[in-house]
Amino acid sequence: MTRLFGIRVLIVVTLAFGIDYVVWRWFFSVNWSQWWIAVPLVIVETYSLIDCMLFGLTMWKLKERPEPGPPPDDVSVDVFITTYNEPIDLVMNTAMAAKAITYRHKTWVLDDGNRPEMRAAAEAEGIGYITRSEEWVGHSRHAKAGNLNNALGATDGEFILILDADQVPKPTILDRTLGYFSDPAVALVQTQQFFINVPTEDPLGSQAPLFYGPIQQGKDGWNAAFFCGSNAVLRREAMMQMGVRGYVKEVEQSIRKALKAADQVLTKARRRGAATPGEATAINRVSAAVGVANQQLARGELLAEITFDFQLAVDDATHDVVSADLAALEADLAEINRLSGGSDHPGGLLVDDAAVEALARRDWSPLGALESVRALVKTIDVDRFDEAQPVMPMATISVTEDMATAMRLHSHGWKTVYHHESLADGLAPEDLNTMLTQRLRWAQGTMQVMMRENPLTQKGLSTPQRLMYFATMWSYLSGFAALVYIAAPIVYLCFGVLPVHAFSLDFFIRLIPFLLCNQLLFVVIARGIRTWRGMQYSLALFPVWIKAFTTAFGNVHFGKSLGFAVTPKTKQEWSPQWGLIRPQLIAMSALFIACIVGVIRMFEGHAAVSSTLINIAWVGFDLLLLGTVITAARYRGFVAHEPSEKGVSV
Structure with a gap:
């Protein structure tokens, strides 16, 4: 409680400084004569303040759960391993580990690729095999959500453990999670996702320790812990009721x-x-x-x-x-x-x-x-002839089924739990192209949910739950803010256009306390976990976030294809991938050139020394964040002997 009280004090102080700064910016600091850059800058600063508010709200009820109770003795469990085109040996490695789970259960391989060799391998080990039924022919398949919906109709376990093909479970995963379902209102228990093929420096930003930690724990405090697609146990009754x-x-x-x-x-x-x-x-x-x-x-x-x-x-x-x-x-x-x-x-x-x-x-x-x-x-389709099956428990409104499914569960009054313990060893992308494919799909799915079932208007959700979902969706709009944060110092250094009236004492006594408190809040909440890589990628992947929004908008409102691609689960052959980060390289080049031009203008007397140095420092910070993509493009994959920090229960 002492730590939570300290966090709440920091949240209040940070938001007080932030609100004071942004209000002052709108009313006293905007350079209206240069509105074309001044207004976008103050808008994105307001966006960042709202982002900070949503983060503060998430952390307000950060929940560190005690040890779970013992699992029940008499429930049936189906373990689903979803696969499409992953190598047979990779899938079977996960399936054999699932078969070895100590709690009584039935293991199933859900093969959306309908591969005879996959069926033969599973059946040879006494593992169940499910592929799409004939009813799916000629109908929308709905990717992973459709695969799971088909399997739910073919099985009858009271609880379902969902695993991706590359998430190898530990024997105790059900023993550590089923106890939460003693509360009949609990529909979902999500566990931490941890990847064993990530080096300590995490060049591709795969581990997400801030999300699989304080953020999920904060959402859990508001009964809004997310379903993340894998390493989660769900109550069949809740899923079927929702369907x-x-x-x-x-x-x-x-x-x-x-x-x-x-x-x-x-x-x-x-x-x-x-x-x-x-x-x-x-x-x-x-x-x-x-x-x-x-x-x-x-x-x-x-x-x-x-x-x-x-x-x-x-x-x-x-x-x-x-x-x-x-x-x-x-x-x-x-x-x-x-x-x-x-x-x-x-x-x-x-x-x-x-x-x-x-x-x-x-x-x-x-x-x-x-x-x-x-x-x-x-045409009133009581039998839903446009779908393969009338009841679809997993949400099919986006390319990622997890967030929409969790939001519907919450809107129907069910509870969710976040269990902060690594109970499966996963594999993260080992090349830039695969990582970008994965992040784009996540962002597209989130944007589709926002545009189709905006949590702010969904019935059944509490106000905090609405804001917890909206906070994640809001964060994916940061690509547009990044453009302004990159452009503003370039505009000043090259053309002398200042979006604020002046970098005066009033400016610094409002901005610096806000920035310092904001960073201190992150340090206290993180409590030693590495968050810097995540901060870098929030800016450095701005082209991905922008593409996710525009393609999702085109898909939802105009029926355009997303160009969906399954994330490869095996290491790809390495080759230079500079073309994948062309927008970032252009931005970095423009920032570097702007510094040179700004210095020249300063020595020639065309720009104030203080304003030039402040904008050069701004450019330096942007370059520090963007520079992570260069490391990512040069990354050749995980070397097995490298140390890696293991996630632990809190």
């Missing part, structure tokens, strides 16, 4: 979409006018049925009854006018078929937002409108 709720939500959305389209079609037909009184009456009856169905949805009535009643109402209304011109009717039906995706779809016509808009623009005849509504009713 069923997701299924109901999807069906309800399908009904709402069909009713919206029906209402627009009927409105268009009513404006055109009916040829007979019977047609007008039928259109009004169906329109009234749409209103009744929407009211039933609002009251939360059974979806099957809502759709059944609506279909009866449409059938009754159209029965009296079915003798209309068949040729015109067929033409209308052919058009709705074309706009809606084709009648060969296994679940009937498939209506998307574009089809709804197109249908609403057509001049429907009354009869065509009624029959089109009948067709729209059939």
